[in-house]
Amino acid sequence: MLSEFSLIDRFFARRATAPSPRHDDEAATPLGIGDDCALIAPPAGHQLAISTDMLVEGRHFFADVDPYALGHKALAVNLSDLAAMGAKPHAFTLALALPRADEAWLEAFSNGLFALAERHDCALIGGDTTSGPLNLCITVFGDVPHGAALRRDAARPGDDIWVSGALGDARAGLGAIRGEWRAPDDDAAADWKHALERPEPRVALGLALRGVAHAALDISDGLAGDLMHILKRSGVRAVVDADAVPCSDAVRALPDAARRACTLAGGDDYELCFTAPADARDTLANIAMSVKVPLTRIGTIESSGAPGIAGIAWRDASGAPLSLTLQGFDHFHAD
DSSP states (O other): OOOHHHHHHHHTGGGOOOOSOOOTTSOEEEEOBTBSSOEEEOOTTEEEEEEEEEEEBTTTBOTTOOHHHHHHHHHHHHHHHHHHHTOEEEEEEEEEEESSOOHHHHHHHHHHHHHHHHHTTOEEEEEEEEESSOEEEEEEEEEEETTOOOBTTOOOTTOEEEEESOOSHHHHHHHHHHTSSOOSSHHHHHHHHHHHHOOOOOHHHHHHTTTTOSEEEEESSOHHHHHHHHHHHHTEEEEEEGGGSOOOHHHHTSOHHHHHHHHHHOOOOOEEEEEEOGGGHHHHHHHHHHHTOOEEEEEEEEEOSSTTOOOEEEEOTTSOBOOOOOOOOOTTTOO
């Protein structure tokens, strides 16, 4: 039977190689796994960007999820936070509680985890393992030049509001699993499941948006709730064309109420929502082509009109007001 330390050595420590050699102006890891602490240093003129996300069985994923996909998603949701700040990934730690040391499960999980880590040159530098209900907690470290981080409090009146990719597939997949609706065909069902289990962090886009976007975040809890974070922090309001929010053909085929629930409040999209000045539209079109991620303009930022007032005015494609009651995912009030 695997012990704690043989588990770490077999599935994690031997894969936790340092990032590829970097130049003097890039972050370095002088010490990783093997001591009481890891030692990391940001490059000169940069700040560390740090984020932590926890995935809990029964709350964030089903018990029968593919462990390879779970390894991918556990890191992807953290890399998405770095992308939202315009930070370059560098390293991460993993705290893992396991009900049992299942070797086949651990092999698949670690393969999914490291396949994504290696794509982003992001090294595992430490963590912890224990016995208990399945729980994954990753802390990721990145770096960003001083003053270049994309923040939530920088939206300005007159800004366009943009989103990357398409929204709603992950929530549609969850709804199909729950029996709320059916996918139109097997291909759509597979796409929805893939979106739910294997989100793609928009790291290259986040880096390209530095110096172009004003405010940004990743859409993890649904567009309606996450955009409100930008509005409240920036002291502004938004006008959003609900019908302009991009989605797949399969999601668009759902009844209007279900489609809007998926695209506007579904969560688990891990796309970027950001604001940028109107004169940046051509630049953003070039960025979209460069990073091969579609960008869609969905609304505008307006002055709040009064201190402390922030909100979203939803419109349809004709500009007519929509009466929508939407809120993002809440871990303490979710179904």
